Amino acid sequence: MKKHNFSAGPCILPQEVFQEASKAILDFNNSGLSILEISHRSADFVSVMDEAQSLALELLGLKDKGYKALFLQGGASTQFLMVAYNLLEKKAAYLNTGTWSSKAIKEAKLFGEVEEVATSKDKNFNYIPKSYSIPEDIDYFHCTSNNTIFGTQMKEFPATSKPLVCDMSSDIFSREMDFSKFDLIYAGAQKNMGPAGTTLVIIKEDILGKVSREIPSMMSYSTHISKDSMFNTPAVYAVYVSLLTLRWIKAKGGIRAMEELNNKKADLLYSEIDRNPLFEGFAAKEDRSPMNATFNLVDDSYREKFDKLWKYAGVNGLNGHRSVGGYRASMYNALALESVQVVVDCMQKLEK
Numbered sequence: 001m002k003k004h005n006f007s008a009g010p011c012i013l014p015q016e017v018f019q020e021a022s023k024a025i026l027d028f029n030n031s032g033l034s035i036l037e038i039s040h041r042s043a044d045f046v047s048v049m050d051e052a053q054s055l056a057l058e059l060l061g062l063k064d065k066g067y068k069a070l071f072l073q074g075g076a077s078t079q080f081l082m083v084a085y086n087l088l089e090k091k092a093a094y095l096n097t098g099t100w101s102s103k104a105i106k107e108a109k110l111f112g113e114v115e116e117v118a119t120s121k122d123k124n125f126n127y128i129p130k131s132y133s134i135p136e137d138i139d140y141f142h143c144t145s146n147n148t149i150f151g152t153q154m155k156e157f158p159a160t161s162k163p164l165v166c167d168m169s170s171d172i173f174s175r176e177m178d179f180s181k182f183d184l185i186y187a188g189a190q191k192n193m194g195p196a197g198t199t200l201v202i203i204k205e206d207i208l209g210k211v212s213r214e215i216p217s218m219m220s221y222s223t224h225i226s227k228d229s230m231f232n233t234p235a236v237y238a239v240y241v242s243l244l245t246l247r248w249i250k251a252k253g254g255i256r257a258m259e260e261l262n263n264k265k266a267d268l269l270y271s272e273i274d275r276n277p278l279f280e281g282f283a284a285k286e287d288r289s290p291m292n293a294t295f296n297l298v299d300d301s302y303r304e305k306f307d308k309l310w311k312y313a314g315v316n317g318l319n320g321h322r323s324v325g326g327y328r329a330s331m332y333n334a335l336a337l338e339s340v341q342v343v344v345d346c347m348q349k350l351e352k
């Protein structure tokens with residue numbers, strides 16, 4: 001039986017995508033070849049890469065606005081250092097909203113001065129700092145739109161005249177926004193877009209070429225732009241499955257439709273967390289993430305009972321991250337509303 005998968009990442013993808021992706025392993029485009037055995041330079045794969053790049057820009061409303069989309073390797077973690085390598089000449093400002101932001105800061109410090117403009121570390125990152133100012137003497141400002149581990153999400157982004165860089169690994173393609181206010185967006189595919197192995201980088205070309213250091217070819221955005229993400233062998237299969245997911249998003253009505261369903265799922269779960277006296281939410285209400293809901297039992301002695309209930313109901317991946325404890329329900333685009341209802345039913349059964 002197919003499980004209700006609340007895993008944080010790698011995570012659920014649309015069932016249709018799994019089906020089509022599995023066909024391509026045996027015979028890709030009726031070519032008599034598996035997608036796993038064709039050259040990344042073949043016409044069939046070049047068209048996959050082209051469509052994936054252009055569809056990513058189209059869905060974000062960034063076509064013909066000076067942006068390039070790249071599919072790179074090394075995960076979002078490699079972007080922590082590539083961003084600084086390519087953009088940090090003297091000083092950068094970072095907002096620290098969790099584990100991933102902290103890791104991005106650590107890497108950036110290898111390349112220049114980093115000013116942490118605000119942090120929510122004082123409360124184990126259960127909120128998004130709001131009143132801070134961004135200095136003028138910086139090369140860029142970096143933030144994390146959705147904090148996968150702590151279950152918080154930035155609802156507003158600060159205005160700055162400097163390049164705005166954002167790690168959107170866990171909420172890209174999940175909500176409508178004016179994406180043109182960002183100069184660089186990156187996202188590991190495995191949270192809301194595809195399998196592990198590729199990272200989407202959306203970059204406004206005019207922010208490049210401003211640092212004086214020499215950048216190794218593989219670390220340079222300009223290299224990857226000039227070679228259309230094919231400087232070296234790309235993660236062929238991961239890019240293909242990401243393309244299938246992007247096509248699925250478009251066919252379902254684009255980001256707007258994703259957001260509508262994501263809000264329904266989030267409302268359903270958070271209202272139960274707030275209503276049910278056995279549970280309490282972790283993140284500050286106004287900063288709650290529709291993607292990753294973190295919550296806990298008020299009385300931990302019910303843990304064994306609750307765990308039995310949801311596991312028996314076919315739910316997977318509800319355990320919280322070790323740095324928060326409790327539970328985390330990751331409700332990415334492909335998760336159905338019915339799956340959330342199953343968890344809510346378990347919470348109500350426990351109450352009874």
Ligand SMILES: *Cc1c(COP(=O)(O)O)cnc(C)c1O
Pocket residue numbers: 009074075076077078100144146147148167168169170188189191
């Ligand atoms: C998972 C995650 C990362 C790390 O991604 P990798 O691809 O494993 O390097 C970075 N940032 C955020 C917000 C994440 O959720």
